Amino acid sequence: MRIIAAAMLAVLALAGCKATDDTDPNIATPPAAGGSAPASAPVKAAKPKSNLRTITYRVGGTADSADVTYSTASGQEQQQGAHLPWTKSFKVKRDAFTMVDISAQNQGSGTVTCEIDVDGVKVKAAKSSGQYAVVSCDHSLGF
Numbered sequence: 001m002r003i004i005a006a007a008m009l010a011v012l013a014l015a016g017c018k019a020t021d022d023t024d025p026n027i028a029t030p031p032a033a034g035g036s037a038p039a040s041a042p043v044k045a046a047k048p049k050s051n052l053r054t055i056t057y058r059v060g061g062t063a064d065s066a067d068v069t070y071s072t073a074s075g076q077e078q079q080q081g082a083h084l085p086w087t088k089s090f091k092v093k094r095d096a097f098t099m100v101d102i103s104a105q106n107q108g109s110g111t112v113t114c115e116i117d118v119d120g121v122k123v124k125a126a127k128s129s130g131q132y133a134v135v136s137c138d139h140s141l142g143f
Contacts, residue, residue, distance in 0.1 A: 053092055054091050064083065071100055073092045082104075100139050107132075
């Protein structure tokens with residue numbers, strides 16, 4: 001008698017279980033006790049990509065100064081005898097500017113370095129040393 005009662009309890013317990021096969025369209029999941037179905041979690045919208053990129057050039061090293069030539073959206077620019085460390089940042093439209101570059105020549109001896117950051121991420125770095133050494137960095141932005 002106890003075996004039959006245990007078997008009946010097991011059958012009743014299994015009858016109340018929720019189906020796990022969500023791929024069968026004929027199986028409906030009843031709402032939870034209390035009446036309504038649970039609300040779905042809110043979906044976060046993807047952050048839109050900015051139409052602008054921030055370009056940052058850096059020139060440094062042990063040299064005191066350097067002649068710096070760099071590209072901008074309006075063309076090549078130069079700064080003669082820039083005191084190091086030197087930094088220049090500017091914004092460009094994402095689809096209007098595809099190549100960035102910078103070069104620097106120290107004004108005597110020591111090391112001279114260059115770096116290019118795009119949206120806060122270093123994408124290129126180089127170092128050169130010696131009398132009147134030249135260093136250059138370039139990077140393709142793509143689209």
